[in-house]
Amino acid sequence: MSTIRDVAADAGVSISTVSRTLNNPSYGPLETRKRVLDAARKQGYRPSSIARSMVKGKTGLIALVIPDVRNPFFTDVARGVEDVANKYSHGVILCNTDEDPVKEHNYLEVLRGKIVDGFIIAVASENNRELTKVDRKKCPFVLIDRTCRGVEADTVIINNRKGAYLAVDHLLKLGHKRIGIVTGKRDTLTGRDRFRGYVDAYERHGIPLDDNLIKDGKFSIEGGYEAMQALLNLTEKLTAVFISNNAMSIGCLKAISEHGVRIPDDLAVARFDDSLWAPFFTPPLTVVRQSPYTMGSLASELLFQRIGGSGPPERKEIVLNSELVIRQSSGGMLPPEA
């Protein structure tokens, strides 16, 4: 890899002239300019972004740290983040923690080393302690989707509790008495609040909770599969189920299909998260819809305000709304041709 020095030598000028020529489209006499550009091209020279970042103190990159890169929710968030970042001439690097605090720790370690100008993170667990140590003045960050204990950063989340409430309430109103729930990780805001919404709905309808109907699916496909298995094997059958995210619903659907249980006749189904295929599934899935793209773009805007130093002194928290989309899997809508 050739350096600026090689180019300078080749062009017969000093390194500063090379630097200026390359960074300033209107620098120097055409003759010199051409010599430099030619030398650079000939050597296939690319300035070291590391060296550049070192002196400038910024990298032109932000990071998005997410717990599950295979979850469409987070990749939609990523698209929102990217579009805004591009607007501010920044690139986005994605770091997947796989819901693993160790991987998360490792990435955070690197990121804190100023490899990015700031980052957006959906924590693997709200007990992450690393974040409390990050100096937000020097490396700003914003929390999305999940809050973190003891961290007072800008935040964009949605109203999980209400969303879950809406779905379970819908099921309850349809006459279901035994509604199972496949919960997400309890050490996350989303896992906990969606469960709370479920409890809220039960209380509102004056129906006592049954612990057997509550299974943890850990936000993963496998977890969802196992939780659903357990639910379907209950001696006292359930007639409906609420699943706390899309990944788990894949596992649940598999279990349901294997058990030969029909939706919604034998089991009404509702889940958190809309998805591209949800409307085309048979029967179309009743879901709580959020706006991941919006979440990502708002978070990104917030971050760039901090990076630009124009954010308000106090912490900003945005709570997005979620919306119940009733389709046929919950049995709450008649099939189109019935």
Place this chain on the structure above:
Amino acid sequence: MSTIRDVAADAGVSISTVSRTLNNPSYGPLETRKRVLDAARKQGYRPSSIARSMVKGKTGLIALVIPDVRNPFFTDVARGVEDVANKYSHGVILCNTDEDPVKEHNYLEVLRGKIVDGFIIAVASENNRELTKVDRKKCPFVLIDRTCRGVEADTVIINNRKGAYLAVDHLLKLGHKRIGIVTGKRDTLTGRDRFRGYVDAYERHGIPLDDNLIKDGKFSIEGGYEAMQALLNLTEKLTAVFISNNAMSIGCLKAISEHGVRIPDDLAVARFDDSLWAPFFTPPLTVVRQSPYTMGSLASELLFQRIGGSGPPERKEIVLNSELVIRQSSGGMLPPEA
């Protein structure tokens, strides 16, 4: 952000002692060691990964550059890449080019600046010229899924042509004469070879091609939707369709559903790419299955061989196999209860 100098001052030692203490678990007398560690902790010191990379010449990071972060195929690839990278104590940063050569160019520019020790890329277009300029000795990279003109790097792809052939041949054997195809971007290996497989099958069966049955879906959901619309509006109806990837199939399914066309009765459907929901779709989708995770992990292994300098001098090309999974959407399998 405190620097190594602040820590040194605080601990009353030189910066070299701090550096050594922090990097070498068994350095120095306990007394000094403790002083340094305490000072570092107190200041919340994190070594600058940039400065470190600058002097060491490597960053402990590799990049994965993909054209569509919302495509599950690529996120599965990412998981494969990550697992291997972690094995080699490296982190992975994802860069999404959105099938846009400009964004790709920008990322490549940054990456070439030695911000990563190497990268894996699925090019947005095989006409990418930037890659031909990257010095593989200094910044090794491997191509996945799609090849690139004039670039002689290690490559991991699959047998697209054969996979597509298998699917279309299957449809043809079922008696279909008018099979549409929604193609992917023609400036990519996958787009072109899958189309070739379609042509191969037609030729094999001695049926002339009909240009009206060929529509470009550009590998996107929207593109798939439009292509399918056009296909369904044909006066001379088609009885089957082959869709060249999963993203486009989402759009196609939407169009099919809107037209009130039934699968497989009115239209047999097969597509490239399996997915988590494909088996649970009604009817379950007939697909050409690839192994994205394997593709990612093999590519990652190849890359680390180069980074470690232990790769063979010559270019290595791995061609993975694809497999036809016949489900009910193609009408080639009787429904379970029939």
Place this chain on the structure above:
DNA sequence: CTGAAAGCGCTAACAG
């Protein structure tokens, strides 16, 4: 075991 000093490749004053 420890400190001083030399860079990694680049940009940004500062002189000329």
Place this chain on the structure above:
DNA sequence: CTGTTAGCGCTTTCAG
């Protein structure tokens, strides 16, 4: 307009 010089924060000889 151009060259010289001083760092950015760190690791790593090289002396001591």
